[in-house]
Amino acid sequence: MEKNVLQSIAGIGIYPAISFLIFFLFFLGLLVYVVRANRQHLAAMSELPLLADEDPQTQLTHNVLC
Numbered sequence: 001m002e003k004n005v006l007q008s009i010a011g012i013g014i015y016p017a018i019s020f021l022i023f024f025l026f027f028l029g030l031l032v033y034v035v036r037a038n039r040q041h042l043a044a045m046s047e048l049p050l051l052a053d054e055d056p057q058t059q060l061t062h063n064v065l066c
Helices: 002-007 014-036 039-053 056-060
Strands: none
16 A cells, blocks of 8 residues: 555655765765864863863863864
């Protein structure tokens, strides 16, 4: 039943291609971001959860905010 309904929709074949393209472009963009990311910024951001016990003003002076 569902198969016949989907086959009757004109142009339905383009949706899987569009979905794959969005999926591929998202992960390609994520890969570019990771490769081009500033390593010092990533290291400082990874330490932020560990700085929770410090004074909040001290966290701002670490200069890790974008």
